[in-house]
Amino acid sequence: MYIEIDGISKTYGRRVKALDDINMAIDKHEFISLLGPSGSGKTTLLRIIAGLETPSAGRVLIDGKDVTGQPPHQRGVAMVFQEFLLFPHRTVVENLSFPLRMLHLERGEIARRVGWALEILSLTGLENRYPRELSGGQQQRVALGRGLVASPKLLLLDEPLANLDRELRQEMEIEIRRYQKELGIPFIYVTHNQEEALSMSDRIAVMSMGDVEDFAERTIVYNHPKTPFIARFVGRSNAFHGRVRSVSSTAMVVDCNGIAVQASNVGARPGDEVDLYIKNEKISLLRGTAAGENAPACTVRDVILRGNFTEYLLAAANGQMLVAGLPAGAETFLPGENVTAVWDEAAVDAFVRRLQ
Ligand SMILES: Nc1ncnc2c1ncn2[C@@H]1O[C@H](COP(=O)(O)OP(=O)(O)OP(=O)(O)O)[C@@H](O)[C@H]1O
Ligand SMILES: [Mg+2]
Incomplete structure (x- = not known):
């Protein structure tokens, strides 16, 4: 499998057990959601995969390589957050170029990749706007673009649509799934919103109190809930x-x-x-x-x-x-x-x- 999460546990301090022996294997073409209520450990697991948090036990493997001890920037993983975290005083193009300048890529390559992101995210024509001059959906697309320009092996998304209204969210759900299928890299998408998880995912990991209660195809999670918690929480x-x-x-x-x-x-x-x-x-x-x-x-x-x-x-x-x-x-x-x-x-x- 392309991504392996192997026996990951995380205890904050002495007592808060945020994750308890999580095991998941994810294929290269998959769109995965981590679905669970507040405090179930979704963000913690995402941050451990990204390298922003150290697990108390277990390993993370990406493309066959154990990355558990590696710092975030060596993992080839990008992350998109709920707060778009765009630079307010930089234009769309400058926001998109930023991660590439950090990688010290040459100018032509940066221009090529930014052009590609503008194209697939339908941002052409908005190159020189500032974030405050964009709609919520456009800002979110720039944030996605910033994750994608560095050609990551894996994209992690933490409630990226939570600040958007319902209609825009539903539009973006379709687009994000399309990007994933076009790019051919796995997306791991965190949400507490079951509609989002059901509409976008190939498989859903339902999380509760630091456990994965089931990790299965979305139709199975919906139609054949494995636990009472899933039966209550999904649908x-x-x-x-x-x-x-x-x-x-x-x-x-x-x-x-x-x-x-x-x-x-x-x-x-x-x-x-x-x-x-x-x-x-x-x-x-x-x-x-x-x-x-x-x-x-x-x-x-x-x-x-x-x-x-x-x-x-x-x-x-x-x-x-x-x-x-x-x-x-x-x-x-x-x-x-x-x-x-x-x-x-x-x-x-x-x-x-x-x-x-
Ligand atoms: N830095 C931290 N220090 C101590 N406890 C933490 C820390 N970060 C998270 N926790 C605890 O770990 C548990 C899991 O938190 P986490 O942020 O992973 O949940 P979540 O599923 O992302 O929730 P939400 O949907 O509210 O974002 C919670 O009980 C939380 O209080
Ligand atoms: Mg969270």
């Missing part, structure tokens, strides 16, 4: 908790405070406590009431238009609130209507609570 879902009423060889029925949920049997026994998660968009609605599992009677409480889908806030008979996300164009329901929320057994992500 929007409905949570149920209850005890197993009965099991068969393939399925189990769980009594969740009066709502009967049928799920694949994940090795549970009757009486086991389980947590169940169902993504909003995997719930559909029928008019009137029905009987049986995966079919609680509900009343529509509110309807929220989200553009390409509609969210229905539902109150079940036991008082639990559910949310169903129906695609635009689906049948519509009104507040106050009695409906049945239904879903497939396969839509339920089930986890047995094991006593410690």
Whole structure:
């Protein structure tokens, strides 16, 4: 593998364990996201890969070479931050040339590489502007360009879009992924925003409290969460908790405070406590009431238009609130209507609570 993160741990001071034995192998063509809540260790891992932080244990290998003891500038790694960190009193071209002047490249080579960056980042025509004369997205592209001009072997990005508004962010997501595919070097992208991670990544490492809970293809992370944390953190879902009423060889029925949920049997026994998660968009609605599992009677409480889908806030008979996300164009329901929320057994992500 092109990048290997081999048993990396980091303890700050004596007590703060920011990373606990992280192992990841990344291929040359991959776009990777580190996705996790605040404090989960994302920036720490990125800084260790860049050489800005020393690990307490473990090694980092880039292109087959152990770089753990190397200073940042020898690693061939570039990093882009949330704060664009452009030089305010320098023009676009001067900002882009800066890292190359640090490398003492000759003038012609600098001009060639800056021209290339202007071209692929669609900054042509803005060469002589100062950062304050650029839009947020243009500034962010200059910051990206500064990472890319030195032809790094790897680009690290730490929440680079966090300061941009939603629309611009979505545009930049598409562009950043395109740059990565064109350049053919891996990008490791840190975010706590699941939409960003899902839209751009080939694989996602979901981090929680210094651990990687899963490192898998984005569709796996989304559709087959490996842990309850991932089921809660990725996507929007409905949570149920209850005890197993009965099991068969393939399925189990769980009594969740009066709502009967049928799920694949994940090795549970009757009486086991389980947590169940169902993504909003995997719930559909029928008019009137029905009987049986995966079919609680509900009343529509509110309807929220989200553009390409509609969210229905539902109150079940036991008082639990559910949310169903129906695609635009689906049948519509009104507040106050009695409906049945239904879903497939396969839509339920089930986890047995094991006593410690
Ligand atoms: N220099 C430091 N000294 C002591 N503790 C630190 C230091 N840097 C980070 N930490 C701690 O290490 C843990 C991981 O921090 P890190 O910055 O890697 O999280 P993060 O996932 O990037 O969070 P965020 O999404 O808020 O940026 C946190 O508990 C943090 O308080
Ligand atoms: Mg961070």
